[in-house]
Amino acid sequence: xxxxxxxxxxxxxxxxxxxxxxxxxxxxxxxxxxxxxxxxxxxxxxxxxxxxxxxxxxxxxxxxxxxxxxxxxxxxxxxxxxxxxxxxxxxxxxxxxxxxxxxxxxxxxxxxxxxxxxxxxxxxxxxxxxxxxxxxxxxxxxxxxxxxxxxxxxxxxxxxxxxxxxxxxxxxxxxxxxxxxxxxxxxxxxxxxxxxxxxxxxxxxxxxxxxxxxxxxxxxxxxxxxxxxxxxxxxxxxxxxxxxxxxxxxxxxxxxxxxxxxxxxxxxxxxxxxxxxxxxxxxxxxxxxxxxxxxxxxxxxxxxxxxxxxxxxxxxxxxxxxxx
Ligand code: NDP
Numbered sequence: 645x646x647x648x649x650x651x652x653x654x655x656x657x658x659x660x661x662x663x664x665x666x667x668x669x670x671x672x673x674x675x676x677x678x679x680x681x682x683x684x685x686x687x688x689x690x691x692x693x694x695x696x697x698x699x700x701x702x703x704x705x706x707x708x709x710x711x712x713x714x715x716x717x718x719x720x721x722x723x724x725x726x727x728x729x730x731x732x733x734x735x736x737x738x739x740x741x742x743x744x745x746x747x748x749x750x751x752x753x754x755x756x757x758x759x760x761x762x763x764x765x766x767x768x769x770x771x772x773x774x775x776x777x778x779x780x781x782x783x784x785x786x787x788x789x790x791x792x793x794x795x796x797x798x799x800x801x802x803x804x805x806x807x808x809x810x811x812x813x814x815x816x817x818x819x820x821x822x823x824x825x826x827x828x829x830x831x832x833x834x835x836x837x838x839x840x841x842x843x844x845x846x847x848x849x850x851x852x853x854x855x856x857x858x859x860x861x862x863x864x865x866x867x868x869x870x871x872x873x874x875x876x877x878x879x880x881x882x883x884x885x886x887x888x889x890x891x892x893x894x895x896x897x898x899x900x901x902x903x904x905x906x907x908x909x910x911x912x913x914x915x916x917x918x919x920x921x922x923x924x925x926x927x928x929x930x931x932x933x934x935x936x937x938x939x940x941x942x943x944x945x946x947x948x949x950x951x952x953x954x955x956x957x958x959x960x961x962x963x964x965x966x967x968x
Contacts, residue, residue, distance in 0.1 A: 645665075646666060648739030673716060676715075684963070688706070702736075709729035739968060763939050774857055775809075786848060787809060789857045791815065791860055802929075816835065816836050861882055865880060880904065937963065
């Protein structure tokens with residue numbers, strides 16, 4: 645029997661309903677996957693509320709790890725029994741069994757367990773592209789990264805330390821500040837207690853930083869621009885506080901010819917080659933000990949509404965996973 649979360653309409657956590665059905669047979673190019681751990685991501689909230697539209701009724705969730713149960717026609721790279729993980733493809737990860745295009749799967753090294761994979765695939769691939777593709781960080785550089793104690797955040801802290809990059813993180817409570825620091829963040833600012841722009845200016849002798857990674861969105865966007873040195877890059881990659889409103893191009897010019905980008909993971913792993921290269925970087929970090937998965941909380945599928953309430957209520961640190 646399969647258990648999966650379905651939404652018939654967009655809205656609050658209550659729109660997520662757990663239903664039971666039979667696992668389906670994979671169609672051409674598809675794999676039937678038995679999932680043992682599923683990642684909870686803030687992007688799931690955007691799909692649930694309708695900020696990111698999808699056809700309804702629909703599923704939720706974009707990340708999981710498990711064992712291939714059956715493969716459809718044309719699938720050559722995988723067979724029943726393979727240990728795999730994914731981040732992306734159609735929504736529907738909140739389930740025991742699911743169909744998934746083989747093109748988004750990667751084979752999991754034996755040393756990486758399912759919980760670890762579900763905790764780091766989507767968030768770790770995100771850090772990989774942000775730090776190695778969107779802006780190629782170099783040892784000794786200083787940068788700003790918001791929400792440093794969250795799922796993506798704690799991976800960023802550890803990855804920055806491994807690269808020798810000085811990360812100035814922000815976080816919403818003293819407990820979160822301490823966690824980010826413990827995971828390798830060079831300096832951490834409680835942005836609910838202190839003006840983060842002045843503190844960043846202070847820490848950089850008034851120079852600002854070459855790059856800001858901002859997933860908080862609406863609440864921090866303008867402040868983030870103010871943290872940049874001339875010719876700096878604003879990487880706006882999320883909307884946890886709401887979508888960024890329109891801004892004037894002159895805001896970039898008057899602060900010193902700034903650049904701005906609004907990247908999505910899925911564009912950086914669109915080809916098999918790009919996906920393999922970035923997951924290679926991620927697995928290397930895990931296997932070398934530079935990165936350890938931080939599972940902050942585990943939920944049963946039946947607790948999915950509570951899991952979303954905790955995520956939106958800023959209750960969580962590190963990665964949360966579902967155990968179907
Ligand atoms: P997190 O675990 O980081 O949770 C979001 C965090 O954002 C909260 O814990 C909170 O931390 C902070 N936050 C600030 N303001 C608010 C607010 N008003 N409401 C809720 N949270 C707020 O989530 P994830 O690790 O799953 O994702 C982090 C971000 O990265 C998300 O915005 C996500 O959409 C984005 N993302 C983007 C990708 C891309 O390719 N573009 C890919 C993956 C993730 P605090 O209390 O410390 O402020």
